[in-house]
Amino acid sequence: MEFNLREKLLTEIKEYQSEYKEEQAFKPRFENLLSNYENCFERSLLMGHITASAWILNQKRDSILLLHHAKLNKWLQPGGHADGDENVRAVALKEAEEETGISGFVFASNQIFDLDIHTIPERKEVPEHEHYDVRFLLVAPERAVPQLNHESNDLKWIHFSNLKEKISHEPSLMRIYAKTKQFI
Template sequence: MKLLQAHGLRAEPGHEAEMTVATLAFVTAQPDCLLRTCVPGHLTGSAWIVSPDRAQVLLTHHRKLDKWLQLGGHADGDPDLLAVAWREAREESGLADVRVTAREIFDLDRHWIPERKHEPGHFHYDLRFVFEADPREPLAITHESKDLAWVTLDRVTALNPEESMARMVRKTPAA
């Protein structure tokens, strides 16, 4: 809760600030917000993995959503969303050396996940953290990805033009 409140003071005005307020309200209203079984939605942790010079970011071509995105995943009950994002960063990339650059939330997004076979549509309340890794380190594609790629910041929105991606690109130089 403290991480979310602190992020509310740093969030971009407008949409991100509104999503932060909505996420705080959601967490307060849903004691099971860390579990996938929370039907309105649940918290997720994502990793915005940047190169040391901040010129590139590691993206995954997400298999289920068929989009280029940052790496990340479900909290599955873990209240430490930074640890969730860090775990997902290593598991989904195969990178051995992924370093936390800051413990505060870098970005926050709430997005709709469409209904699938055994899962109703729901929201992901995604807390995003910045990590650093060496683009020369080998990558390992998992079953969750169609591909992994280091992408220069100026090419990110060509792969995924969504505002949440553009917002993270804008924030990266100062990360």
């Protein structure tokens, strides 16, 4: 029997439980995208596509690694396009490594940590579209030092005591922050 990552993800999303009503509302939309659009892991699906991201804790579990996204001009978690890869865990890990310059992350849990669908504004030749983001909780290796790249204006560890001021504009990040408390 062939191992089908798309079917595995679809099953995980169907079984995913959340106390947050917005995530429960996202589930049927994810299921529709995965079931009805063969190219849903490709950014060429202009209505929307699967992305993956990483909410990254430090070893002390008192800070989160965020980047100030150059195109969107706000603080966000590392993440990005699947570009055809149906292994969303691998995509989240790859994006975390590429966008932070850190390797050696471990998954705090193998389970999906959060689901989100958010609108990306029109930019150049790409129309406004939605990112169907599958999010995972990662822990960085000890003494991990982030390296800024061209996709970000800034990249830094933000202590929980200062986190709300950076992410209060993003309800989905506030939701992830609330979920993080069970891991610290």
